[in-house]
Amino acid sequence: MANRAVRSSTLVAALTAPVLLLGTATAVAAPGFPPGRQLTIETVSNPRPALVSGGQVLVRIVPAEKRVTVSANGHDVTSSFHAQPDGSLLGLVTGLRDGANDLSARTSPGRWAHLRVTNHPITGPVFSGAQQLPFYCETPAFGLPAASQPFCGAPTQVSYQYRTTAGAFAPLADPAARPADLATATVGGHAVPYVVRVERGTIDRAVYEMAALYDGAPSPVAPEGGWNGKLVYTFGGGCNAGYHQGSSTGGVVNDLFLARGYAVASSTLNVLDNNCSPIISAEAAMMVKEHFVETYGPVAHTIGWGGSGGAIQQYDIAENYPGIVDGIIPGVSFPDPLSTGGPVSDCRLLERYFAGPGASFTAAQKQAVAGFGSYDTCVSWDKTFASRATATGSCNAAIPVAARWDPVTNPRGVKCNSNEQLVNQLGRDPKTGFVRSPLDTTGVQYGLSALKAGTITAAQFADLNAAIGGLDYTGTPVPQRIAADPKALDAVYADDLVNSASQGLRETPIIDQRTDLDFAGFGNDIHTTEWSYVMRQRLLRANDTAGNQVIIENHATAAEAGAASAYELDAMDRWLTAIDADRSHRSRQQKVLANRPGDLGDGCYLSAASRITEKLTYPASGQCGAQYPVAANTRMVAGEGLALDVLKCRLKPLDFRDYPVTFTAADRQRLRAAFPGGVCDYRRPGVGQRPPIGTWLSYGDERTGTTPPTPPR
Helix, strand or coil, rough: CCCCCEECCCCCCCCCCCCCCCCCCEEEEECCCCCCCCCCCEECCCCHHHEEEEECCCEEEECCCCCCEEECCCCCCCCCCCCCCCEEEEECCCCCCCCEEEEEEECCCCCCCEEEEEEEEECCCCCCCCCCCEEECCCCHHHHCCCCCCCCCCCCCCEEEEECCCCCEEEECCCCCCCCCCCCEEEEEEEEEEEEEEEEEEEEEEEEEEEEEECCCCCCCCCCCCCCEEEEEEEEEECCCCCCCCCCCCCCCHHHCCCCCCCEEEEEEHEECCCCCCCHHHHHHHHHHHCCCCCCCCCEEEEEEEECCCHHHHHHHHCCCCCCCEEEECCCCCCHHHHHHHHHHHHHHHHCCCCCCCCCCCCCHHHHHCCCCCCHHHHHHHHHHHHHHCCCCCCCCCHHHHHEEEEECCHHHHCCHHHHHHHHHHEECCCCCCCCEEECCCCCCHHHHHHHHCCCCHHHHHHHHHHHCCEEECCCCCCCHHHHHHHHHHHHHHCCCCCCCHHHHCCEEEEEEEEECCCCCCCCCCCCCCCHHHHHHHHHHHCCCCCCCEEECCCCCCCHHHHHHHHHHHHHHHHHHHHHCCCCCCCCHHHHCCCCCCCCCCCEEECCCCCEEEECCCCCCHHHHHHHCCCHHHHHHHCCCCCCCCEEECCEECCCCCCCCCCCCCHHHHHHHHHHHHHCCCCCCCCCCCCCCCCCCCCCCCCCCCCCCCCCC
């Protein structure tokens, strides 16, 4: 059974009474402090002191007097602290033990501040719960030494590259060297040598990477001259079961970011094809970002970047673990893995049906039933992602064949169903051994809009819904419709795995980067545009506004994609900088809405040199609507609303008066058999649908016990 998720508490205190006796210490001076200021101590590399990892933490002290002494677990660490221009003190405290650690600061008149920090192993977990086993290592893919299960740890390596004047990255053995073809980057209006420091190692069992312009050895208390103080965190696509480390990250050696002075970070567990769990991705990003800050110093703000599964991670992390990324730029987005799963499984069933009893359907009829701009999108879903619902059909090559599940020879083997990554949330069905599934097709009226439009006949509608069948827990087609596990439904809504857009997202600046792949020769692509508007509808419903989400569409050309990316990165930076500078008493949500740049709004690119701003709507309209039409998908054709957040619908009686056609007696009998409990009533909330229970949910640290597991569901 899974652990019931609970809020993870941040333990922060600024005290004036003594709480810990210190030994002799040499005080450090803090210049330029305002008189009467309260003495405070806070963690910087991870603002949540209960979730620190790796045995060290960057700490800021705001002194109330000039001279301060600092201790960690009773040991003097004052010499680690250095005065900052704002009058605070910044220091990297090392040697933390796993579990509770006490940090204290004291000024000469006897003022004290105390903070309890809970440290977790660098191998994780911190809050994601029990880790997958087995877990196959892939460190050599990054040039790191071969590693061993279960933690796949490898020593950190640093290498250097430089950007050539020809526009390529090349290895550089000596970072102090200045090759004749060395390009320059511009940071803060100043030209700097375009030399990049790249660090690779292992954190949370994943391989991480981070890159930044090189200006000498990085220091957390003295920022690099070539770094603009901001971080781009990249996320990779896909969605799969895991059980392996991964051979790619979201990518960090990227001219778009580095040439502007940004640092870039990512890890293999931030690639959804290595790990289809936004919770595990959030934990990995938190830990890698923490290490980055402990290496380079405080970050002004962090921008999320990445498409497809990379967009899912950004939307879901910003919603459920706010603060890891401050603003997001999701590309060709989907809202979450589970919402997407309905149309994916539908396409597998439709492909099977159209190859058999539905072979007489024309191309236009198939397209009308699927809802996409082209039925080829459904074909692509079936070929590329429907296998993720099977037992072993999508196993990564890193997982040995002998280790994979077989009902007879290896019933305890690795199951490559993407839900495996959500076992700590959904639990495992004791009858099957598979993770409980929220997938459901009971009552879904496939092709309903096509029937109402007259594109398919009453007989075709009846046959389609009578014969479409379903999938069993191994992903094998069966005659019966799919029925969700009630416990899974309870978990996905309570834990916000179906992204409600009601928590962290309401306070997050969003630029939804929609490269149009629906039409214009890309009709077989799975990244269809309606999903951007699905998230907008959820934002509107939850918050009465979607003013924090901007959608910008562009054609799938290198020139337009490049122009859009550069503009969106700059606009997001200006948006976040304005929010950072807003010292008003407004709420975070109000600051996000109030500080959106004036030139930033919905719109589209007519060419790489021409971007127009106009309100984008669903259905599409205006100039952008003419350039970028937006279609639907299988569930919308079946009658579900634009929010697409009903995994299992509530039912209403089958009533033939609801249809604009007349069914024969035989067709009526077939439909009654197909819908014995009734048909979907999308006017009502879905089964199990409820508001989420909160952000920063923890599923336990089962190795150290420092994030307590909670009672079973």
